[in-house]
Amino acid sequence: MAKNVIVGQSGGPTAVINSSLAGVYKTARSLGADTVYGMKYGIEGLLKEEMVDLDELLDDRMSIELLKRTPSSYLGSCRYKLPDPDTDSAPFVKLFNLFDKYDICAVFYIGGNDSMDTIAKLSRYAARVGSSVRFIGVPKTIDNDLCLTDHTPGYGSAAKYIATILKEVIRDSSVYNLRSVTVAEIMGRHAGWLAGAACLAAGEDCEGPDLILLPEVPFDEEKFLARVDELQQRKPNVIIAASEGVKTAGGVYLCDLVSTAGQLDAFGHKAVLSGTSRYLSELIHKRLNCKSRAIEFSTLQRCASHLASRTDVTEAYAAGGAAAAAAFAGETGRMIALKRIGNTPYQCITESVDVQQVANLEKKVPLDWIAPDGMHVTAAFEEYARPLILDELTPIYVNGTPRHVHL
Amino acid sequence: MAKNVIVGQSGGPTAVINSSLAGVYKTARSLGADTVYGMKYGIEGLLKEEMVDLDELLDDRMSIELLKRTPSSYLGSCRYKLPDPDTDSAPFVKLFNLFDKYDICAVFYIGGNDSMDTIAKLSRYAARVGSSVRFIGVPKTIDNDLCLTDHTPGYGSAAKYIATILKEVIRDSSVYNLRSVTVAEIMGRHAGWLAGAACLAAGEDCEGPDLILLPEVPFDEEKFLARVDELQQRKPNVIIAASEGVKTAGGVYLCDLVSTAGQLDAFGHKAVLSGTSRYLSELIHKRLNCKSRAIEFSTLQRCASHLASRTDVTEAYAAGGAAAAAAFAGETGRMIALKRIGNTPYQCITESVDVQQVANLEKKVPLDWIAPDGMHVTAAFEEYARPLILDELTPIYVNGTPRHVHL
Structure with missing residues (x-):
């Protein structure tokens, strides 16, 4: 049985998208993945079979710590959207051949609503062709506009x-x-x-x-x-x-x-x-x-990782880890969401939701969180947002600037 | 004998101009100043007798720590230049009357080359009228363009x-x-x-x-x-x-x-x-x-104090402190300069220089620190600048953002 997994990053970067990558990587390894592959430049790179073996790159704890402190998408990103498989199945055929070739049992995609469209299409196609490969989305966007999640990492x-x-x-x-x-x-x-x-x-x-x-x-x-x-x-x-x-x-x-x-x-x-x-x-x-x-x-x-919120870093890592856990538990066609348990004290856990209900949709600021004159936000907005910026992840400064990792 | 001092901030702010203010304040108090006054909005505010008593504002150690982490000029600033006393002595008469009124024995001005012009003119005028008030400049500018100092705080x-x-x-x-x-x-x-x-x-x-x-x-x-x-x-x-x-x-x-x-x-x-x-x-x-x-x-x-260089903060404080020490040792018409002792390890001390040789002059990057093609800097530039960005002063985060003090 296939025991390898692959993870990609997509859309615009955030200060913590690499923390989600670290979460996927560490958790998939803990749960028994043999090799964790990374897509270079997202699904667009994967279509060209551009992959890296993350075990060779992130094999020590220090690399993981630096990865969490590195802005932008470590693996590179893309804005490519898969076509509708009914009108053009060629990229799907190619991708599923690659999943076979590399013994891939699960695919993780860290991104926003366009990226969730990719996970939705791949999981639907898998169901149609009877593939056992699982597809899980990990939310990511500074815009905080994804549905079904309290907020988005980033x-x-x-x-x-x-x-x-x-x-x-x-x-x-x-x-x-x-x-x-x-x-x-x-x-x-x-x-x-x-x-x-x-x-x-x-x-x-x-x-x-x-x-x-x-x-x-x-x-x-x-x-x-x-x-x-x-x-x-x-x-x-x-x-x-x-x-x-x-x-x-x-x-x-x-x-x-x-x-x-x-x-x-x-x-x-x-x-x-x-x-x-x-x-x-x-x-x-x-x-x-x-x-x-x-x-x-x-x-x-x-990309200002030097000023990242530790709450955000921790949740981004947890979302990545929960994605790996969901896949190993047999889930597919899901996105990991953040569920706020409460504000006093702030507590938040992950859950999984149907990715079809997230893809391509946008969540806006509720109108009752906007001041009556339309030119400020209410206390409810602040109560919502304040816990998300709390605490810091100290950069590791070398020679005066924060140390990063890169491919 | 007059035992009070006054300090002002002038020109554009920096991330550490308030560290120099802290250095003046703490050192002047240690050396026996009764009251340390602050000019509101520099010499322009002082001409309107707008002053604060810093003892009432900075009387605890925590306030000093927060002041060192607060960007912009705590006291406010101005870009006002004193006229030539030969053509217009009115502002000088007014200022020296205020010095008498408030028993001021020393005036400190934290600023760039325009501000050093203020110190130069005041000290020349003091000599002419036989005033014993001492005038010391504290260098400050992000532009690093002051002469006779290895570099400028900020x-x-x-x-x-x-x-x-x-x-x-x-x-x-x-x-x-x-x-x-x-x-x-x-x-x-x-x-x-x-x-x-x-x-x-x-x-x-x-x-x-x-x-x-x-x-x-x-x-x-x-x-x-x-x-x-x-x-x-x-x-x-x-x-x-x-x-x-x-x-x-x-x-x-x-x-x-x-x-x-x-x-x-x-x-x-x-x-x-x-x-x-x-x-x-x-x-x-x-x-x-x-x-x-x-x-x-x-x-x-x-103004990005959240990312200040600790070396810079320490030197800014030391420059302020050295200004107070110079005044109490009887110096006047001087600017505190930073003198680099060496790079391996980096060591830097303060000294005082003739403010007349700093006022209104600009120091540019030496041409032999610029690459031959004119589109980069040399290793000598990096060797000069690298020590100045080393180490960090951790902000004191409250509710997710750095805490500041303000008037």
Whole structure:
């Protein structure tokens, strides 16, 4: 009987996607897997038979510790989506031949809703052709937009990064005795989970952001400007956290409002002004005539392992481990989900859910977790998100920077 | 005899400017100062008699520890420059009256070369009017451009931040099996000390940046593109660290090359494309037809206390303390400098230098620390900068984010 397994990483990286890889690897080995293979660049690489033997790479405990502290996807990733097997079965035939060739009994895929589509299709195809290979998805995304799971591994660390650097930017914004507005742009095109995490900057030593704009709420320019104006008249430094996905009532992204204005840059390209924060900062400057600056929190939101949440690291590892355990218990076509047991104290366990009910769907911020005026989040949001950023995983600094592993 | 002192912070903040404040405060108290006053918003605030009594704010050891971990300028800052006392003595008369009123025997000013101009002018004026008040400058700037000091407090932490996040971005850049160029934009309008620190991302686990562009070297577009082309043909992910201060041979900033192209944004303003990194990224995309992205390291370079260098924190504190000691030993018109004793092991002490020889001057990266092709730094640069980013000061995390203090 086949005793080998294979694991892949897919979609955008997070600070803790490698912790899930470590969890799959260690647990599969503990449960008796002979060889744990890794797909290079996800299913796209596997189709080209690009694989590595993880036993050769992660055979000591130190490598596992470094892997947990390494951002981005250790194995590489892809955004490839498998076709519908009814219209094109070629990639499926090829993949199942490879599973035979390498004595694969279980396939693990760490990713978001597109990646869960891959697990769903593979498990359906396996049922149709009578294959015993099991397919389990491991959730991963900073966007926290997967259904049927309380939250996704990767979100907590992104939220901790956002809260921490926003707090530092808030301190920075008050350095001069000047009135100013700061607009921080936060990732999340469709859901406001990351923008909402800006509320976590608040505490006894910090007021946190004054306004939070989420994609769930249509942007009302006049209402927004009136609110900013009111704020800047009573406090010197106004802080706005804005999701990159903020749209007008007509469904146009604010960033597109600028870049579709038609101007060309020095190269004759359409200017990539983009930037929701730049748009808002300019709007405030022009309409309220006050000093305003934009700051983009950038790709660091998905790769700042030096500031990972230990809660997130632990849960990411557990999700990977639970996936291996589920496969060895005979499950297939499932995704591991996180189930919150309670908040006082915060406790969370894994369970498995039907991957078909996760694939391709998006979970947004509940409207009753958004403030009535649509420009902040409620205490319920903070109560939900706060436990996910708690505690730290100390980087292992060598020569002044955190040590990573790479293929 | 007057036994009180006053301290102010000036210019842009750093991650460790508050450690220097802590050093002044603790040492002045140890040496017998009755009251340690703080200027609110630097000398500009002092002219309005805006002061705080630091004894009331920092009276316990925990406050000092939190102060060392708080980014930005605790007391607030300004960019105000005193006039020449020969043409306008009014502010000097006002300030010296305040020194009398509050029994001030020594004034400490933590800042860059503009702030040292303030100390120089005040000490010259004191000599002229026969005042016994002593004036000592404490160096501070992420730009590392002060003369007569081996390096400046603030630089090491900015360098550690740049090296760490560049390393994370480098890992992030290799996630997909695609060829790409990443251009990271680093602060430093006139000197390349911060851009050069990108070399510190390199180690056994990371190649570091492929190219580093400094303001000290005129930008040669064709040579640059030929080099990028050669690189991207032999490695999938090319990493470029570019100073925001990169200029053409004609002295034009690259960022101005874009924004002076004349296009207007949606508001009829000149488009703030700016961004040296955006310019370079567009240039690469257009001329070499390859995927390219720009990332700005932003204001976090001066306020990321969560990633401060412990070496920097310790030296910043020592510089503040040495300033207090110098004043109590009778010195005036001096700036505390850092003097490197050696690299193996790294040892550094403080000394005092003539502030007149520091004020308004800029120290650039020596040309023999820049690679012959002008697009990287040498081993000598790394040997200089590496010790400055070593070791960490663990933030005190409360509820998931670092705890700060504020006025």
